Amino acid sequence: MTEVSTLHSVKIDKKTCIGCVTCMKACPTKAIRVRNRKAQINYERCIDCGECLRVCPYNAVVPITTSPADLGRFKYKIGLPSPVLYSQFGDNIMPHEILTVLKELGFDHVYDEALVCEMTGLAIEEYLDKNKGLRPIISSTCPVVVRLIQRLFPSICKLIVPIEPPREIAAKNLREEISKEKNISKEEIGIIHITPCAAKMVSINHPETMKRSFLDGAIAIREIYNAIMMRLQKASQPLWLHAQSPISGIGIGWAIPGGETRGMKFYNYISVSGVYDTIRILEDVESGKLKAIEYLECFICPDGCVGGPLTVENRFIAKSNILRLIRVFGDKQRVSSSLVKRLYNEKFFSFEHAVAPKPFAPLDKNRAEAIKKLKLREKILKKLPGTNCGVCGAPDCITFAEDIVLGKAILQDCIYVSTKRHNRKERHGEEKN
Amino acid sequence: MLMVLGHHLRTKNEWDRVMRSEILFQQKFKIHGGDFVNAGESSIKIRNILKEIGIDTDIIRRIAIAAYEAEMNVVMFAQHGTMHLLVYSNKILLKVADEGQGIENIELAMQPGFSTATEEMREMGFGAGMGLPNIKKNADVLNITSTVGKGTRLEININLNSKND
Numbered sequence: 374m375t376e377v378s379t380l381h382s383v384k385i386d387k388k389t390c391i392g393c394v395t396c397m398k399a400c401p402t403k404a405i406r407v408r409n410r411k412a413q414i415n416y417e418r419c420i421d422c423g424e425c426l427r428v429c430p431y432n433a434v435v436p437i438t439t440s441p442a443d444l445g446r447f448k449y450k451i452g453l454p455s456p457v458l459y460s461q462f463g464d465n466i467m468p469h470e471i472l473t474v475l476k477e478l479g480f481d482h483v484y485d486e487a488l489v490c491e492m493t494g495l496a497i498e499e500y501l502d503k504n505k506g507l508r509p510i511i512s513s514t515c516p517v518v519v520r521l522i523q524r525l526f527p528s529i530c531k532l533i534v535p536i537e538p539p540r541e542i543a544a545k546n547l548r549e550e551i552s553k554e555k556n557i558s559k560e561e562i563g564i565i566h567i568t569p570c571a572a573k574m575v576s577i578n579h580p581e582t583m584k585r586s587f588l589d590g591a592i593a594i595r596e597i598y599n600a601i602m603m604r605l606q607k608a609s610q611p612l613w614l615h616a617q618s619p620i621s622g623i624g625i626g627w628a629i630p631g632g633e634t635r636g637m638k639f640y641n642y643i644s645v646s647g648v649y650d651t652i653r654i655l656e657d658v659e660s661g662k663l664k665a666i667e668y669l670e671c672f673i674c675p676d677g678c679v680g681g682p683l684t685v686e687n688r689f690i691a692k693s694n695i696l697r698l699i700r701v702f703g704d705k706q707r708v709s710s711s712l713v714k715r716l717y718n719e720k721f722f723s724f725e726h727a728v729a730p731k732p733f734a735p736l737d738k739n740r741a742e743a744i745k746k747l748k749l750r751e752k753i754l755k756k757l758p759g760t761n762c763g764v765c766g767a768p769d770c771i772t773f774a775e776d777i778v779l780g781k782a783i784l785q786d787c788i789y790v791s792t793k794r795h796n797r798k799e800r801h802g803e804e805k806n
Numbered sequence: 807m808l809m810v811l812g813h814h815l816r817t818k819n820e821w822d823r824v825m826r827s828e829i830l831f832q833q834k835f836k837i838h839g840g841d842f843v844n845a846g847e848s849s850i851k852i853r854n855i856l857k858e859i860g861i862d863t864d865i866i867r868r869i870a871i872a873a874y875e876a877e878m879n880v881v882m883f884a885q886h887g888t889m890h891l892l893v894y895s896n897k898i899l900l901k902v903a904d905e906g907q908g909i910e911n912i913e914l915a916m917q918p919g920f921s922t923a924t925e926e927m928r929e930m931g932f933g934a935g936m937g938l939p940n941i942k943k944n945a946d947v948l949n950i951t952s953t954v955g956k957g958t959r960l961e962i963n964i965n966l967n968s969k970n971d
């Protein structure tokens with residue numbers, strides 16, 4: 374694997390990319406430039422939100438995930454689908470059937486994450502109960518939100534709930550149980566997340582709160598979708614219906630905003646989705662404006678994980694499917710509170726270490742130099758038209774001005790500046806004649 | 807007016823220039839009283855600047871809170887005002903000045919829980935009477951002067967090499 378492929382979630386396919394600037398405009402951290410008619414990602418600034426993937430009209434932004442063919446290297450393979458998978462196949466196909474079919478695709482075992490979602494919710498509630506003080510506490514579920522906080526809002530890292538998300542907790546538990554039960558070593562077990570999310574591969578390869586992730590890979594829902602769909606259509610009768618413990622309706626709700634808090638006794642929470650709204654709300658958190666809020670759920674994707682870029686079903690239908698499943702399975706608590714309390718006290722859910730602030734680099738390491746560059750950027754900005762046209766290869770005029778200051782672009786790259794000069798020369802020439 | 811600086815006698819202008827030369831960066835922001843739609847924007851701009859020039863994460867958090875509370879007080883209790891950010895090599899100074907109703911009893915206003923916010927403001931989530939105490943908690947030095955019927959001035963000093971937690 375090359376360095377880029379483990380560090381980040383997407384790459385640009387140079388052959389397909391025509392340099393149309395759509396992704397560059399959509400990037401919330403201004404990590405993309407267009408040079409020589411090709412988009413380039415500055416991985417230093419990329420937070421793996423998948424916006425570029427979502428907007429590219431030419432499918433030139435490619436997600437980096439585990440290929441199903443890679444599974445061979447594990448002796449015992451476990452499929453751990455995000456509850457979002459249950460929302461992808463229409464409204465009369467039940468989670469059990471999906472799990473059955475998924476298993477037939479080559480897993481030795483499949484596991485329903487929803488139950489662990491419910492447990493995690495109780496663990497978070499326990500944390501809120503035991504830790505009064507800093508507020509609002511922010512969900513750790515969306516790895517991109519964690520990254521966004523580290524980079525853009527580093528001062529509020531300590532508000533992230535120090536509890537691992539369900540996928541990690543489920544994997545931790547499965548690895549222990551299965552290795553005991555089947556008498557195989559933990560290393561021989563491969564736990565693969567079936568995911569709507571472009572960022573999971575990065576969070577698995579480079580976890581922010583532990584040395585090594587409990588997961589071994591992530592397969593995109595859209596990559597495995599056709600295979601599941603075909604088998605579902607062929608199956609004459611639902612199989613293997615009772616092999617799993619009852620599905621948790623509360624847990625399934627984690628696929629949409631509000632899911633984490635729906636089961637909680639606290640009423641003072643908010644849920645936000647979409648990258649720009651998330652940035653807005655985190656700005657308010659940084660101001661100290663939301664102290665009265667107990668818990669804040671943020672999802673980078675619009676409508677939460679059902680809006681993940683690697684899904685197939687459109688997110689409105691997927692959301693309605695999730696809501697229906699919640700109704701079908703009810704909001705009866707399926708896990709024992711005392712078990713969760715015990716595991717909580719044993720720190721079973723806890724981060725190994727806190728999320729560290731990783732602010733974006735300032736304009737210069739030296740403060741006086743940084744201030745000089747800030748002023749210079751303002752000066753250059755005044756020479757630019759302010760139309761944010763993107764022809765220069767930067768997403769907007771201020772970013773272009775910054776690129777100039779940082780020596781990454783020259784003023785003549787701005788078509789407005791260069792033609793104005795050009796026109797002036799021409800006029801000058803005409804006058805002489 | 808003459809001022810003594812070392813062994814030299816200098817005029818006030820000269821003194822000002824010496825003081826100003828220490829300012830590495832400054833910018834002024836307008837705040838509109840009663841404008842709850844754009845309220846908070848200046849404090850966001852200020853901390854974005856501070857992030858870009860590499861100010862420490864914890865200091866940014868303190869400034870973020872102090873600036874926001876000060877800005878909101880202008881929005882709630884004054885007609886208009888300005889927030890002036892000054893960056894020195896060793897400290898950050900936020901000068902917030904407004905033309906507004908002023909504060910009658912500063913000591914009382916500083917008490918946690920004291921508030922004259924209206925019912926409407928409370929409904930919007932303000933009026934806990936925690937703004938000024940919070941500013942004080944996050945500042946290294948805070949000066950407040952106010953004239954009833956005229957306006958209020960805050961000088962919020964945060965040292966760049968101090969920890970206050």
Ligand SMILES: Nc1ncnc2c1ncn2[C@@H]1O[C@H](COP(=O)(O)OP(=O)(O)OP(=O)(O)O)[C@@H](O)[C@H]1O
Pocket residue numbers: 875879880882883884904906907908909915916920921922923931932933934935936937938939958
């Ligand atoms: N700039 C100002 N002009 C006039 N009065 C002010 C100003 N700032 C504060 N005050 C007065 O001081 C009181 C206390 O201010 P403080 O910021 O501590 O609380 P608050 O604004 O009422 O509530 P909170 O800040 O918690 O939303 C205010 O209710 C108001 O009467």
Ligand code: SF4
Pocket residue numbers: 422514515516517518569570571572573672673674677678679680681682
């Ligand atoms: S909202 Fe869900 S799918 Fe989207 S980036 Fe976050 S975790 Fe991934």
Ligand SMILES: [Mg+2]
Pocket residue numbers: 875878879936937938
């Ligand atoms: Mg106030």
